[in-house]
Amino acid sequence: MLTSIASAALVSAVASVTTTDGTTSMTTAMGLPEYGVLAVIALVTLLSAKLMLSASTRWNSTIKCSLDMNIIPLLISFAAIVIYKIITII
Known part of the structure; x- marks a missing residue:
């Protein structure tokens, strides 16, 4: 369970596509929460x-x-979750 939480916390999918109209960026949220x-x-x-x-x-x-x-x-994961929630609110 902890490895899936840690790997989800480290994965942030960012894609960038260059088209004739310009650059389109797509970002998905981290999987931590x-x-x-x-x-x-x-x-x-x-x-x-x-x-x-x-x-x-x-x-x-x-x-x-x-x-x-x-x-x-788990305390480290809890701290990361709290920090992530605070950052998303700000």
Whole structure:
């Protein structure tokens, strides 16, 4: 899921065609916001799981490391989504 979000964020299709009338440009929007809801839901779920598990007796460094490896990329994706939304509003 993360690789599809990252690849969609990096893809911005820009085409330019030169005709006899002049140059016609066509730009499509980046694909980042399409999966933004899924990334936010996953982030909230993982943060909730980390909060609940940290209060339990089963909490250990392996669980912490495993959750952090999933949470950190989702936080970066969330920041990218927020920045993209702000830029599109401006």
